[in-house]
Amino acid sequence: MNRKLLSGDEAIARGAWEAGCHVAAAYPGTPSTEILETLAGFSDVYCEWSTNEKVALEVALGASISGARALAAMKHVGLNVAADPLFSAAHIGARGGLVIVTADDPGLHSSQNEQDNRFYALAAKIPMFCPADSQEAKDFTRLAFEVSEEYDVPVLIRITTRVAHSSSIVTIGERAERPVKGYEKQVSKTVLLPVHARIRHVDLEHRLDRLRAYSERTSANRVEQGERRIGIICDGVAYHYCREVFPEVSYLKLGMVNPFPASLVRKFAAGVDQVIVVEEVDPFLELHVRSLGIEATGKDKLPRWGELNPRVVRLALGRPSTRRQEPREGSGEISTSAQAVNSRQPNDGNGLLGTVAGTRQLSPDKAIEPEPDLPSRPPALCPGCPHTGLFYALQKQRVIIGGDIGCYTLGALPPHNSMDTCIDMGASITFAHGCDKALGRNDPRRRVAVIGDSTFFHSGITGLLNVVYNKSDVVVVIADNRTTGMTGHQDHPGTGRTLSGEETVAVDIAALARACGIERVVAVDPYRVKETRRLIRELLKQPGPAVVISRRPCALLVRLREKPRKVNTEKCTGCKTCLGLGCPALTMVGEKTMVLEDLCAGCGMCADVCPQGAIE
Amino acid sequence: MNIIVCGVGGQGVLLFSDLIGNIALAAGLDVKKSEVHGMAQRGGSVTTHVRYAPKVYSPLVEEGSADLVVAFEKLEALRHVHFLAGNGWLVYDPHRIDPLPVLLGLVERPTDALLDERIMARAPRRLVVSAFEAAREIGDPRVQNVVMLGAVSRLLEFPRSVFRDIIRLQVKPGFVDLNLRAFDRGLAIGSSYDIGAGASYMGRVTPQCPGQTGF
Numbered sequence: 001m002n003r004k005l006l007s008g009d010e011a012i013a014r015g016a017w018e019a020g021c022h023v024a025a026a027y028p029g030t031p032s033t034e035i036l037e038t039l040a041g042f043s044d045v046y047c048e049w050s051t052n053e054k055v056a057l058e059v060a061l062g063a064s065i066s067g068a069r070a071l072a073a074m075k076h077v078g079l080n081v082a083a084d085p086l087f088s089a090a091h092i093g094a095r096g097g098l099v100i101v102t103a104d105d106p107g108l109h110s111s112q113n114e115q116d117n118r119f120y121a122l123a124a125k126i127p128m129f130c131p132a133d134s135q136e137a138k139d140f141t142r143l144a145f146e147v148s149e150e151y152d153v154p155v156l157i158r159i160t161t162r163v164a165h166s167s168s169i170v171t172i173g174e175r176a177e178r179p180v181k182g183y184e185k186q187v188s189k190t191v192l193l194p195v196h197a198r199i200r201h202v203d204l205e206h207r208l209d210r211l212r213a214y215s216e217r218t219s220a221n222r223v224e225q226g227e228r229r230i231g232i233i234c235d236g237v238a239y240h241y242c243r244e245v246f247p248e249v250s251y252l253k254l255g256m257v258n259p260f261p262a263s264l265v266r267k268f269a270a271g272v273d274q275v276i277v278v279e280e281v282d283p284f285l286e287l288h289v290r291s292l293g294i295e296a297t298g299k300d301k302l303p304r305w306g307e308l309n310p311r312v313v314r315l316a317l318g319r320p321s322t323r324r325q326e327p328r329e330g331s332g333e334i335s336t337s338a339q340a341v342n343s344r345q346p347n348d349g350n351g352l353l354g355t356v357a358g359t360r361q362l363s364p365d366k367a368i369e370p371e372p373d374l375p376s377r378p379p380a381l382c383p384g385c386p387h388t389g390l391f392y393a394l395q396k397q398r399v400i401i402g403g404d405i406g407c408y409t410l411g412a413l414p415p416h417n418s419m420d421t422c423i424d425m426g427a428s429i430t431f432a433h434g435c436d437k438a439l440g441r442n443d444p445r446r447r448v449a450v451i452g453d454s455t456f457f458h459s460g461i462t463g464l465l466n467v468v469y470n471k472s473d474v475v476v477v478i479a480d481n482r483t484t485g486m487t488g489h490q491d492h493p494g495t496g497r498t499l500s501g502e503e504t505v506a507v508d509i510a511a512l513a514r515a516c517g518i519e520r521v522v523a524v525d526p527y528r529v530k531e532t533r534r535l536i537r538e539l540l541k542q543p544g545p546a547v548v549i550s551r552r553p554c555a556l557l558v559r560l561r562e563k564p565r566k567v568n569t570e571k572c573t574g575c576k577t578c579l580g581l582g583c584p585a586l587t588m589v590g591e592k593t594m595v596l597e598d599l600c601a602g603c604g605m606c607a608d609v610c611p612q613g614a615i616e
Numbered sequence: 617m618n619i620i621v622c623g624v625g626g627q628g629v630l631l632f633s634d635l636i637g638n639i640a641l642a643a644g645l646d647v648k649k650s651e652v653h654g655m656a657q658r659g660g661s662v663t664t665h666v667r668y669a670p671k672v673y674s675p676l677v678e679e680g681s682a683d684l685v686v687a688f689e690k691l692e693a694l695r696h697v698h699f700l701a702g703n704g705w706l707v708y709d710p711h712r713i714d715p716l717p718v719l720l721g722l723v724e725r726p727t728d729a730l731l732d733e734r735i736m737a738r739a740p741r742r743l744v745v746s747a748f749e750a751a752r753e754i755g756d757p758r759v760q761n762v763v764m765l766g767a768v769s770r771l772l773e774f775p776r777s778v779f780r781d782i783i784r785l786q787v788k789p790g791f792v793d794l795n796l797r798a799f800d801r802g803l804a805i806g807s808s809y810d811i812g813a814g815a816s817y818m819g820r821v822t823p824q825c826p827g828q829t830g831f
């Protein structure tokens with residue numbers, strides 16, 4: 001079967017494989033993680049988890065300079081980490097095709113910010129493709145490798161969560177084998193000394209001129225002619241939302257957004273009465289359109305934050321829904337959405353044109369508002385999660401805690417309230433260091449950092465070195481659950497396994513910390529909650545930097561086969577001490593604690609903290 | 617056909633959506649499926665959108681336009697009921713998993729009676745399927761999702777054999793029999809409802825749909 005339901009991430013991996021990609025590197029990050037996980041399933045591509053995105057991009061660039069086709073993938077904030085080699089790579093160029101994927105997260109499903117990485121393409125002077133669905137994700141990946149080699153430039157692909165984690169049907173093809181061209185010394189190209197880089201910049205501008213011409217003619221940018229009253233210019237998944245709501249208007253769908261195809265846009269705009277730009281987050285396309293002197297509606301109506309969806313587009317641009325129907329008693333078929341679209345009445349005066357002319361904006365339909373006042377369901381640490389014991393131990397200590405990126409960021413929420421910051425990968429240690437330097441002895445609270453094992457390898461080591469070298473009294477707690485937990489259990493230098501499952505050296509975090517110059521390194525078992533609390537307390541009393549390794553495998557990695565715990569209701573006094581763990585398997589029924597047996601992992605942390613010995 | 621599938625992380629919402637998507641693909645329809653998984657793997661709300669038709673554009677189901685909302689948990693059923701079209705079906709498991717703020721006593725626990733009343737007011741067409749209990753009886757609460765699939769198959773116009781074929785293809789080999797039993801159990805629960813003549817199937821596959829493979 002050559003048609004498959006693939007996610008955008010899987011489709012990019014498939015496209016890279018079909019394009020003959022040889023080397024791929026990434027650091028896991030939602031929503032980009034599955035690109036490398038999928039690609040690793042193809043034995044003819046070397047794949048690795050790098051310690052961070054900067055490293056990943058440098059690995060891919062090295063492969064490209066050696067004449068191999070290479071891919072680096074990361075989430076949007078990962079490109080911030082990799083920004084340094086990104087700009088250099090644009091100057092160096094690509095001998096073997098070099099494709100960099102940035103997976104942006106409009107709506108912040110799982111990120112610390114909502115940046116629009118289309119601006120990186122502009123700033124780094126790199127061509128960028130923006131696929132709208134999985135088929136395009138695959139096709140554009142193949143195209144990106146071609147463009148990269150033909151124009152001797154790295155190419156960015158920008159996907160968003162809704163493309164990365166949506167699945168649609170993809171026609172798959174075979175791999176086009178390509179020989180690795182081999183390394184040829186080209187000092188003036190790859191050694192970016194000022195004397196070389198000046199020339200490389202001029203060369204880059206010339207490459208961009210040629211790419212501008214390419215952008216005008218590529219099939220990635222296409223016009224779909226419909227009614228001429230309205231012309232919508234859009235990119236990415238916004239195209240599909242618009243097609244859903246306005247099936248009859250004209251479209252300029254941009255699959256390549258940098259360099260911007262100015263002539264194509266001018267020609268399209270001249271053929272319609274009114275131009276509307278629909279895009280997620282920032283007015284990237286709109287700025288370009290307006291810079292051409294074209295009047296356009298865009299962010300004056302559409303939101304500048306969050307995701308778009310058909311309803312947002314519909315409400316912002318004023319097209320009533322004909323979809324919702326009154327209940328029909330016990331009979332009747334329900335039409336498919338395609339039929340509903342086809343049967344939609346022509347513009348009834350409430351539609352786009354009227355609203356855009358400034359007459360009125362539709363209010364949302366009350367009947368489809370979400371149910372108010374429902375308890376929210378925030379993500380929680382799993383039953384049996386070792387972080388639970390660690391955070392219980394850190395609770396109510398007089399400390400300032402720099403937090404980091406991972407499942408354990410949930411320690412910032414009730415009942416733990418055990419983190420003061422969450423900035424970016426690795427920033428827990430560097431924050432605590434800066435805080436220590438700034439506050440000095442004016443604040444008695446010790447400065448603590450909590451960082452996961454994978455994050456520590458990603459960019460914590462450099463921070464730890466800085467603590468030692470620049471002499472701050474930071475206590476670094478490494479929540480070592482033996483995996484990259486949040487993104488779904490990827491390996492890293494501490495696990496002893498590579499992405500392809502081969503055995504390798506497992507880095508000893510304690511030895512590494514000592515090698516960095518930390519003298520006090522203590523290991524604790526977070527399942528022994530009270531003991532962990534006592535050891536951390538003692539450590540905090542002594543001055544000087546220290547490392548605490550809180551070590552227990554992720555509860556999903558090593559399933560405990562313990563029996564669910566039970567509460568002896570005679571002994572339970574209802575003191576709620578155990579609820580301070582924030583375990584989803586514990587609740588109160590009346591005045592007593594109860595263990596929800598379907599959820600309980602049997603870890604025993606609740607029994608350890610119960611002052612009455614009531615949990616058995 | 618617009619479907620919303622919702623539940624709590626760990627309940628198998630994603631596998632359920634994959635199964636539906638692949639069944640529609642096998643029927644020659646255009647399919648789009650979109651998922652959001654939050655920060656932790658478990659405990660948070662999980663929602664997927666599944667759409668199939670001769671041609672699908674948006675990967676998202678619009679509020680007020682779902683033909684079917686499948687909820688693996690009662691609170692999530694109410695949280696997503698506004699996605700339903702006026703004549704859409706809600707299929708939900710009355711099983712309750714309270715969110716952490718409720719377990720901690722930070723937020724008031726809504727009574728079952730209140731939830732039931734609000735669900736009934738907003739979803740006139742609904743099937744209540746105690747899939748979690750059924751799965752536990754079969755021997756593994758993790759097949760709750762496939763019990764739900766069996767019940768939902770009552771409302772979808774695809775032959776049962778295709779459901780079984782896709783289950784065989786997608787489930788880990790050691791668990792195929794267990795999952796097929798779960799499917800049959802769900803089918804039996806779904807079939808016990810009198811859902812009215814002419815309403816037994818939803819989203820009829822139109823004969824002119826391109827690439828249709830004959831069923």
